[in-house]
Amino acid sequence: xxxxxxxxxxxSNNNTNRNTKSLDNVDPSFMQxxxxxxxxxxxxxxxxxxxxxxxxxxxYSRSDLKEFVEFGKTFLELxxxxxxxxxxxxxxxxxxxxRALEKAPKQYNSKQDFENYRKIAIDVFEDxxxxxxxxxxxxxxxxxxxxxxxDLLTHLQKLTEKNFKVLNLPTRSEMDDLSKDIHDLKKTxxxxxxxxxxxxxxxxxxxxx
Amino acid sequence: MFKRGIEINEKIDTNIILKEIGDVTRKLEKTRxxxxxxxxxxxxxxxxxxxxxxxxxxxLHYRPMVSKTxxxxxxxxxxLINRSYILDLQPDKSWIRxxxxxxxxxxxxxxxxxxxxxxxxxxxxxxxxxIDDCVEFVRRKTSVNKITLHGYCMGATLxxxxxxxxxxxxxxxxxxxxxxxxxxxxxxxxxxxxHIEVDRMFNSIGNLPSEQLYALFSTLKPFKQGVNKYxxxxxxxxxxxxxxxxxxxxxxxxxxxxxxGETFRQWIIDIYQKNxxxxxxxxxxxxxxxxxxxxxxxxxxxxxxxxxVSPQCSAPLNDAVSSHDKRxxxxxxxxxxxxxxSYSQNNVLPKVGQWIKARSQ
Numbered sequence: 001x002x003x004x005x006x007x008x009x010x011x012s013n014n015n016t017n018r019n020t021k022s023l024d025n026v027d028p029s030f031m032q033x034x035x036x037x038x039x040x041x042x043x044x045x046x047x048x049x050x051x052x053x054x055x056x057x058x059x060y061s062r063s064d065l066k067e068f069v070e071f072g073k074t075f076l077e078l079x080x081x082x083x084x085x086x087x088x089x090x091x092x093x094x095x096x097x098x099r100a101l102e103k104a105p106k107q108y109n110s111k112q113d114f115e116n117y118r119k120i121a122i123d124v125f126e127d128x129x130x131x132x133x134x135x136x137x138x139x140x141x142x143x144x145x146x147x148x149x150x151d152l153l154t155h156l157q158k159l160t161e162k163n164f165k166v167l168n169l170p171t172r173s174e175m176d177d178l179s180k181d182i183h184d185l186k187k188t189x190x191x192x193x194x195x196x197x198x199x200x201x202x203x204x205x206x207x208x209x
Numbered sequence: 210m211f212k213r214g215i216e217i218n219e220k221i222d223t224n225i226i227l228k229e230i231g232d233v234t235r236k237l238e239k240t241r242x243x244x245x246x247x248x249x250x251x252x253x254x255x256x257x258x259x260x261x262x263x264x265x266x267x268x269l270h271y272r273p274m275v276s277k278t279x280x281x282x283x284x285x286x287x288x289l290i291n292r293s294y295i296l297d298l299q300p301d302k303s304w305i306r307x308x309x310x311x312x313x314x315x316x317x318x319x320x321x322x323x324x325x326x327x328x329x330x331x332x333x334x335x336x337x338x339x340i341d342d343c344v345e346f347v348r349r350k351t352s353v354n355k356i357t358l359h360g361y362c363m364g365a366t367l368x369x370x371x372x373x374x375x376x377x378x379x380x381x382x383x384x385x386x387x388x389x390x391x392x393x394x395x396x397x398x399x400x401x402x403x404h405i406e407v408d409r410m411f412n413s414i415g416n417l418p419s420e421q422l423y424a425l426f427s428t429l430k431p432f433k434q435g436v437n438k439y440x441x442x443x444x445x446x447x448x449x450x451x452x453x454x455x456x457x458x459x460x461x462x463x464x465x466x467x468x469x470g471e472t473f474r475q476w477i478i479d480i481y482q483k484n485x486x487x488x489x490x491x492x493x494x495x496x497x498x499x500x501x502x503x504x505x506x507x508x509x510x511x512x513x514x515x516x517x518v519s520p521q522c523s524a525p526l527n528d529a530v531s532s533h534d535k536r537x538x539x540x541x542x543x544x545x546x547x548x549x550x551s552y553s554q555n556n557v558l559p560k561v562g563q564w565i566k567a568r569s570q
Binding site: 109110111118122123125126129130133134135136139140142143146147150151153154157175176179180182183184187190 | 221229325326327328329330334338395397400401403404405406409410412413414415421428430431432433436437440
């Protein structure tokens with residue numbers, strides 16, 4: 001009803017202006033009203049869930065954009081955590097190097113001196129890095145780096161899935177569902193086979209000789 | 210701090226130094242050539258046949274080497290990490306060959322590589338389908354009611370879980386470095402496992418890829434084993450036996466299949482993060498795993514210098530079970546040294562064989 005009224009309004013307005021030669025005399029506020037009305041009507045139409053011409057596309061682009069933004073955020077987080085990871089590795093390396101140098105002999109008198117020092121240096125580096133990898137702080141950081149990598153992959157998979165739909169190819173989540181179904185079916189078949197075997201054994205045991 | 214250079218005693222003959230440098234260069238070049246032309250590395254040479262096979266495992270039966278000394282066959286459950294040929298890496302360090310030479314009948318579950326479609330394969334599948342299928346097969350083939358279940362590392366944990374659910378099919382349980390009480394685990398692996406968001410991994414990539422396992426392994430003894438082994442290789446490059454040993458171990462270290470996503474998820478969350486196994490709260494299929502249900506003879510073997518599974522993490526199994534006949538054996542070696550070394554041949558396997566034989570008649 002609202003649309004019809006607006007169309008009627010437009011007709012009456014057109015009739016009013018039929019005799020004019022130019023739009024110079026048209027009230028600017030009238031034009032603004034008309035534009036606003038057209039925009040609102042088209043917006044209403046495009047919001048219709050199934051037939052709106054722009055709705056699907058706008059939603060599609062919006063979700064793509066959202067995924068890209070999330071991807072960017074995760075990528076930044078990964079960079080921050082990776083940087084922190086390398087800072088910890090570098091600090092440990094520098095500390096171990098300093099400690100190894102402190103333990104270096106003042107003078108090398110034989111090949112054995114080199115050998116002995118190599119063992120000392122290996123021990124120093126081993127202790128330093130095992131200390132780092134044993135720490136809760138580093139383990140948490142390592143876990144975050146891995147999580148960020150997994151999240152990046154998830155965002156990429158979501159973006160790719162949409163293209164797969166366009167190409168009419170099965171998506172990863174569809175394949176996942178199939179894998180689950182196959183797994184459940186195999187389990188059922190296995191259980192049934194076992195039950196059949198047990199029945200066969202029971203039958204053969206019950207056959208009178 | 211870093212300004213001091215290398216001072217060499219002036220009395221040392223320069224010719225000796227130059228000769229050493231020349232020797233190192235020669236060895237480096239030879240090392241490069243050896244590694245480039247390594248080709249196929251022979252492992253797992255003890256004769257066997259595949260007696261049963263399914264999508265995710267092969268069941269191997271080893272040909273007897275001497276007449277049988279025990280009636281009860283052994284079913285070895287290998288871990289889901291790396292490959293089972295570490296148990297038969299080379300004749301003089303083979304766990305399998307040694308037990309065969311003691312007159313024991315051995316079957317081995319050799320796990321295959323899970324694909325993406327196997328993402329949902331769980332502990333329930335490994336325990337109640339795959340291991341149970343193999344146990345059934347061995348029982349039928351050897352006409353015995355009960356077998357000796359023998360597991361290593363993750364395979365030992367699977368063997369323990371199996372024994373709680375199917376004790377009627379198991380005569381003896383022999384475990385090597387099982388993960389039982391993860392709160393007691395002091396390893397780097399345990400530390401990382403407590404902080405991995407494994408659900409995210411499961412949802413994004415499904416199975417745990419081999420590359421992530423290699424990255425984790427590289428944090429274990431990174432210099433003593435990671436760096437020093439290459440120094441040792443260069444130093445011993447003229448020793449053919451040393452080089453072959455090195456190549457075989459190296460091949461094994463970098464030969465691991467992915468782990469099925471759901472199995473890894475349960476392994477990390479239930480065992481490492483929530484420590485449900487030792488608390489008798491872990492659920493497999495529809496069953497709660499109660500370790501106190503184990504009443505069969507138990508041999509638990511641990512390595513004092515194990516940097517993958519702390520002995521403190523494995524040892525609580527002996528307290529958790531109800532068995533009267535139970536023994537904890539401790540050896541001064543590491544996780545791999547326990548099963549594939551001269552030390553293990555001379556010190557571990559004679560005792561293990563003796564224990565199993567005494568309970569297998």
